[in-house]
Amino acid sequence: MPVIEQISDNTDELIAIRRDLHQHPELGMEEIRTSGIVADMLNSWGIETHRHIGKTGVVGILKGNNGDGRTIGLRADMDALPIDEKTNLPFASKTPGVMHACGHDAHTTMLLGAARYLSETRNFPGTAVFIFQPAEEGLGGARAMLADNLFERFPCDEIYGMHNNPTAKPGKVGVKPGRAMAGADFFDIHIRAEGSHAAMPHQSIDPIVIAASLVQQLQTIVSRNTPPIQPLVLSVTQIHAGSAYNVIPSDCTISGTMRYFDLELAGQVRSRMQSLCDGMASAYGITIDIKNREIFDVLVNDEALSHVMLDIAAEVVGKENVAVTPDVVTGSEDFADMLRVIPGAYCTVGHEGTIPLHNDGFFLGEEILPIGASIYARLIEQRTANG
Numbered sequence: 058m059p060v061i062e063q064i065s066d067n068t069d070e071l072i073a074i075r076r077d078l079h080q081h082p083e084l085g086m087e088e089i090r091t092s093g094i095v096a097d098m099l100n101s102w103g104i105e106t107h108r109h110i111g112k113t114g115v116v117g118i119l120k121g122n123n124g125d126g127r128t129i130g131l132r133a134d135m136d137a138l139p140i141d142e143k144t145n146l147p148f149a150s151k152t153p154g155v156m157h158a159c160g161h162d163a164h165t166t167m168l169l170g171a172a173r174y175l176s177e178t179r180n181f182p183g184t185a186v187f188i189f190q191p192a193e194e195g196l197g198g199a200r201a202m203l204a205d206n207l208f209e210r211f212p213c214d215e216i217y218g219m220h221n222n223p224t225a226k227p228g229k230v231g232v233k234p235g236r237a238m239a240g241a242d243f244f245d246i247h248i249r250a251e252g253s254h255a256a257m258p259h260q261s262i263d264p265i266v267i268a269a270s271l272v273q274q275l276q277t278i279v280s281r282n283t284p285p286i287q288p289l290v291l292s293v294t295q296i297h298a299g300s301a302y303n304v305i306p307s308d309c310t311i312s313g314t315m316r317y318f319d320l321e322l323a324g325q326v327r328s329r330m331q332s333l334c335d336g337m338a339s340a341y342g343i344t345i346d347i348k349n350r351e352i353f354d355v356l357v358n359d360e361a362l363s364h365v366m367l368d369i370a371a372e373v374v375g376k377e378n379v380a381v382t383p384d385v386v387t388g389s390e391d392f393a394d395m396l397r398v399i400p401g402a403y404c405t406v407g408h409e410g411t412i413p414l415h416n417d418g419f420f421l422g423e424e425i426l427p428i429g430a431s432i433y434a435r436l437i438e439q440r441t442a443n444g
Contacts, residue, residue, distance in 0.1 A: 060373055061431040064174050071170050071426040076148040078162035082137030082155045085192030086201075088113045091135045091165065095189050098169055102176035104187070107211075111201030116211055117187035119175055126183025126441040130213035130399065131433050132392060133168035134161045134193035143417040158419040160221035163426060165189060167219070170430030175437055183441035186211050188395075195243065195352050199394040208398055216401035217366060217436050218392045221425055223414065225407030226378070228428055230370040232404045233382040234363035238356035239290070239316035240323065241389040242349045246271070246334060249344040252307035262341055264309035265298050271345075272296070272311060274333045282329050283322060290316040290387050291326065316387045318355055356393035359400040366402040366432075369439055373431045388414075406432070 064071075074094075083091050092113045099106040105118040113135075142149045142156040150156045172187050188207070192198030225231065248268055253261035272293050283289050291313065298309035317323040327349050338345040363381075371379045382405070392403055406429055409422025 060427045061174060061434055063177070064170055064430045064434065065427045067170065067173070068427050071166050071430065072423050074169060075162050075166040075423060075426060078165060079157050080148050080151050082150050082152055082157045082162070083135075084139060084155060085136040085194055085196035085198060086112050088135045088191050092189065092191070095135070095165065095169065099172060099187065102173050104172060104176055110207060111191060111198060111205045113191040114198065114202045114205075115189040116207070117172055118211065119172070119179070119185045119187070121181035121183055121185070121441060122179040123182040123442070126181065127214045127443065128184040128186060128212060129437055129440045130186040130188055130211075130216035130401070131168055131171065131436065132188040132190055132216060132218045132395060133164040134190045134198065135165050136161055136192050136194055136196070136198065138194055138415060140415070140417050144420060146420075156417065156419075158416060159194070159414050160421050161193065163221055163421055163423075163429070164219070166426055167429030168433060170426060171433035171437070174430065174434050181438045181441045185437045185441065186213050188216075193391050197352070197391070199391040203394060203398065213399050215362060215440055216395055216399040217433070218401070218403045219429055219432065220390070220403070220405050221421060222405040222407045223410045223412060223419070223421070225405060227407050227409050227422060227424060228374045228378050229407035230367065230374055230379045230404050230432070231382040232358060232363045232367050232402055233385060234358050234360045236318050236355055236385055237358050237382070237403065238385065238390050238393065239318055239353070239387045240320070240351070240355040240393070241353040242315040242323070242327070243352050244313055244315065244330070244347060244349045246311040247346045248309040248311070249346070250307055250309070250341065251343070253305050255303045255305050258305055261305040262343055263305050264307065265305070267337060267341055267343070268296055268298065268309045268311055271333065271337050274337070275330065278326055278329050283326065287322055288318055288385060288387065289322060289326065316389060318385060320355070353389035353391050354393040354397055356390050356403060357396060358402045359396075362400055363402045365440070366404055366436070369435045370404060370432050372435060373428060404432075
């Protein structure tokens with residue numbers, strides 16, 4: 058059973074929707090235009106529509122024509138990234154400094170494609186729940202929807218999501234059962250020292266020198282304090298200090314991220330980071346404050362439902378194009394928060410284009426649109442009936 062013909066016939070419309078969203082990207086919790094388009098389309102197809110879930114989220118409810126059945130949720134994210142697009146595509150972003158460099162415009166389009174098809178056919182029992190989530194890129198969109206009683210208001214028996222993958226063969230679907238994607242912290246370390254004239258450094262306690270040393274010490278945590286057989290990443294990604302050539306500043310801020318798969322190990326790393334900051338502060342007689350924010354949970358796919366998702370995807374792309382993904386991914390995804398509440402699975406779908414995600418030249422092959430929409434639709438048609 059290949060790509061659904063009725064969805065394939067609407068490929069040009071799917072491409073038009075995706076390109077419009079791509080031209081008008083919006084950052085997390087600012088998806089006013091995007092969520093409005095989503096809600097208007099769902100309404101036009103006769104789907105019960107709820108707006109402003111978790112601020113800018115949208116939920117659509119569709120009952121099938123085949124009697125009672127189970128309730129299955131499908132989720133797509135809508136937000137873009139703070140990146141200046143450099144693709145030179147004719148439908149490139151018209152918003153300076155904002156770009157769909159992660160494929161969320163395609164995710165939204167695929168779920169809309171499935172929703173339209175299902176609204177026209179309604180050949181399933183039970184209920185489909187279409188969840189369009191804001192602010193996936195580290196801004197807590199899933200948690201905002203959950204705090205807005207997402208699953209109390211719209212209960213689901215299972216939930217599924219997907220992400221485009223530019224590193225995989227086009228049409229190749231992969232799922233990693235169990236622990237699949239990393240949990241993530243964002244951290245900020247504020248060094249409060251003493252500034253001086255740059256020509257008189259002996260009058261200062263230089264926070265930049267301290268920061269340079271502290272960055273080196275932080276890098277020893279993974280190499281010397283965590284078991285080498287347990288994956289963990291700690292990256293310093295920002296250093297901010299100073300505003301003049303001839304001034305040693307008083308303050309310096311170091312920021313970065315930790316990615317992990319084991320909650321206990323993550324706790325140990327946070328403790329070690331605190332100890333290093335305390336030790337450096339004591340050595341120099343200054344104050345160093347560290348703040349760790351737990352942004353993403355570890356994404357854990359239900360073992361059985363992972364294989365269910367692969368089997369259904371195989372009906373769309375062929376058995377030769379589905380596989381269990383052998384390795385965990387150190388990237389993070391806040392769909393993990395929803396999977397902590399409702400069992401489900403999260404797959405990746407390959408597409409044309411080799412430029413990685415979160416790159417200003419990212420390109421997404423639009424052949425993925427009817428594929429993803431068809432997988433979503435088959436999930437509803439089959440899982441609502443499966444008791």
